[in-house]
Amino acid sequence: MRIVNTTCIFPKGYDIFKALDRLKSAGFDVADIALDYYVETNGGFVSDGWREWTMEVKKHAESIGLELYQCHGVGLPEGFYNNPNDYAYRGLEFAGMTGIKWVVMHPQEIKGRTAPEFDNEFVEKSIKWFGPLIEHAKEVGTGVAIENLPWPNCNRIAPLAAIVDGLRAEHSGAKVGICWDTGHANIFGTRPSEIKVLGDRLVTLHIHDNHGWPDDEHQIPYYGTYDWTEFIHTLREMDYKGEFVLEAHHQMIDAADDIELQNRLMREMLEVSHKILALP
Ligand SMILES: [Zn+2]
Numbered sequence: 001m002r003i004v005n006t007t008c009i010f011p012k013g014y015d016i017f018k019a020l021d022r023l024k025s026a027g028f029d030v031a032d033i034a035l036d037y038y039v040e041t042n043g044g045f046v047s048d049g050w051r052e053w054t055m056e057v058k059k060h061a062e063s064i065g066l067e068l069y070q071c072h073g074v075g076l077p078e079g080f081y082n083n084p085n086d087y088a089y090r091g092l093e094f095a096g097m098t099g100i101k102w103v104v105m106h107p108q109e110i111k112g113r114t115a116p117e118f119d120n121e122f123v124e125k126s127i128k129w130f131g132p133l134i135e136h137a138k139e140v141g142t143g144v145a146i147e148n149l150p151w152p153n154c155n156r157i158a159p160l161a162a163i164v165d166g167l168r169a170e171h172s173g174a175k176v177g178i179c180w181d182t183g184h185a186n187i188f189g190t191r192p193s194e195i196k197v198l199g200d201r202l203v204t205l206h207i208h209d210n211h212g213w214p215d216d217e218h219q220i221p222y223y224g225t226y227d228w229t230e231f232i233h234t235l236r237e238m239d240y241k242g243e244f245v246l247e248a249h250h251q252m253i254d255a256a257d258d259i260e261l262q263n264r265l266m267r268e269m270l271e272v273s274h275k276i277l278a279l280p
Contacts, residue, residue: 001235003273004069004245005266008034009252013041017060024066026266031061032245033071033100035091050090051097058098070204070245071095073103073144089136096140102204102242103137104145104179105130107154107163114152119159127166134171143175145204148184150216155188157197164201177203181247182226183210183218192231196238206247207273218250220265221272228276244273 005028007019016038023031038045044053061068071094074087083089088105095103107126110118130144137144146163148155160178167176178201182192189212195202209224210217221228246269255261 001240001277002030002069002243003028003270003277004030004032004243005269006032006034006072006245006247006249008032008037008072008247009249009262009266011253011256012037013043016043016057020057020061020066021064022266024064026263027270028266029065030067030069030243032247033057033068035071035094036074037072039074039087045090045094046087050094054094054097061098068098068100069243070102070104070145071100073105075106088133092133092137092142092144093140095137095142100142102143102145102175102177102179104147104204104206105133106147106149109149109151109154114154116153116156119153119156119162122153123159123162123166126163127170130163130167130176131170134167134174134176137176138171138174143177143203145177145179147179147206148181150184150187152188155184155190157190157194161198161201175203177201179204179206181206181208182231183208183216183224183247186210186224186226187213187216189213192227193234196234199238200241202238202240202242204242205245207244208246208248208250218248220248220251220269221276223251229279232276232279244277246273 005023010019044050073091092103108129110122134144153159164176164178178198180195180202209219209221209226211224251265252262
């Protein structure tokens with residue numbers, strides 16, 4: 001399992017080329033790109049020349065020996081995932097062009113209907129909403145990993161598994177699975193071992209820590225209460241084939257004016273990840 005770090009440890013609008021350079025300098029050889037951050041700022045991703053910009057990003061990563069493995073896709077504020085002009089589709093194309101294997105996407109929240117009795121509705125609507133995106137991902141050569149988010153139905157494993165099963169059944173040949181976010185799970189007290197039932201639906205991870213309900217703190221592992229020993233044992237039992245993808249940006253953002261401290265935090269992220277992977 002390789003250790004992957006993300007550009008979202010740098011503030012929104014931070015130069016993407018500089019972000020990739022700093023990840024590489026800190027010892028990371030594989031990266032995740034927080035594309036959602038580049039929608040909110042007037043950068044290359046939202047420009048008319050976004051395809052050229054994408055190729056520059058790809059070339060730059062290759063030139064410094066940094067593999068682009070994953071990205072955080074772009075979601076829609078509300079409604080349906082069926083507008084091909086939306087940045088959600090552009091994000092998938094970006095991934096296809098750069099060789100990114102997994103685009104992590106958020107399900108839609110059905111406001112006020114997150115109790116277990118609405119799970120069937122959540123599953124059916126999600127399969128419908130994600131369908132066109134899954135097809136587009138297949139066309140452009142990438143995969144979609146649906147993330148557990150910090151609201152109740154989106155943190156229950158059964159409906160998430162049912163969404164993946166439904167999408168796999170309807171879109172043969174498409175790559176679709178779950179991105180398990182450890183911090184979001186900890187907010188709801190979901191034990192690490194509970195993800196075993198996901199089996200091969202678990203394709204990637206968002207690794208960060210917190211102190212449980214209610215704050216989504218996105219801290220470096222061991223700054224919170226998550227059980228990293230149980231987690232790594234579970235991944236081994238599942239024969240998990242994906243990578244160890246950090247999403248622990250909180251302390252880095254707090255240290256935005258202190259490059260020395262940021263560099264120390266990045267080293268700490270790398271060291272603690274190695275420690276977790278080596279846990280007996
Ligand atoms: Zn996440």
